[in-house]
Amino acid sequence: MLHLIVLLLFAFMSMGASADENGPDRSAIEKGRYLFHAANCYACHTDVDKDGAPLAGGRQLDTEFGIFYSPNITPDNETGIGKWSDEDFIRALTRGIAPDGRHYYPGFPYLSYRNMSREDILAIKAYLFSQPASSRQNTPHRLEWYLSQFTLRIWKILNDLVVKPVTFDGSRGSYLVDVLGHCNECHTPRNVVGMLKMENRLQGNEDLSAPNISASKDGIGDWRRQELADLFRYGELPDGDYAADHMGEVVDNSTSKWVDEDLDAVIEYLLAE
């Protein structure tokens, strides 16, 4: 009899587990929340200056190629990503292709995200789908005349053929710096057509006023570990100033939320480069 009760209890618990699997997976959402911050999705996909709804896009990004407006990534079925499947989301993050086949411009850092694990990508998706939907319509980009889906596809083919891919050495530090944090996108210089010059990785991009953060004398080679920790945690720079503009946002939305182990891994990685 006791065996029967235990068996029934176990079956009941298993049924409960199955039901959970069909609903939101809390652990994936929590994991996704951390990864979402590490990947700094909030800053680009929220129009903070105009008090826009979180993740509803519309943030204006001024570049030499025109003005980009980030898209709505809330789970709204019509204006956001509510209808996206897992495979749609993975393809967007790793190949820069939307569910309808359109290609994303490289302002979206899929060239860095392409090394993200499938499990992590889906955890981010789970987190995004747990957030409130916004019906904000996407704003079309205002780009230079020569930019189109056609030229973008040629750019992507050439980029894959000619340019060294964004580095990822398999370490946690590299995963946070090169993949999730997509630091190369701003801190690595680009050529005239906007391709990353990976041979000069992390050596700064003057066009974006992004400094050299390589472990050289011109970069952060002379920084102490504590100085890097204070920058990532509090935005404090060694000269007593504080990180401004985009880097201030990176600190606020992303690096200040790293757990201690990740902070250590990033410092280790950056100073060893």
Add this chain to the structure above:
Amino acid sequence: MKNSISLLLGLYLATAINLHVQAKDYESEDFIEYRHEIMEAIKGHNKAIKAILQEKVPYSDHLDMHMKSLEALLGRVGELFPEGSDFGETKAKDAVWDNPEKFKQSVDKAQEAFATFKAVVAKGDNRASLDAFKQFGKGSCGNCHKSFKKKDD
């Protein structure tokens, strides 16, 4: 009647001269430089406070002086960005003048962050004060620079 006209004329001239002086000041690079120097002074006191709290220098009796100076300077930051002063070589973003209410909120927040920090310092626990200093920096200078200061060239 003659006295009234003289009074009105006097008031008009005084107002005109005052406006002229303000406009002249706003057009001057001295104005920007003054603002910059105030910011540098804030940075200097910040660094000094940190060095004292880290016990890198033997001047713990200077802490009160730096705290009072920093408090006074932070209380004046809002005055340094009046309407019409968005000119010249400045690191301030247009958002300062495009969205003055938001900027004021940010300045107010910096002063609140200082008050919190000051309360911790008053208890005399050096370790806690150093931790509070870091939170103060993030919530004051860091918070304002994020939205209202351009990156260095």
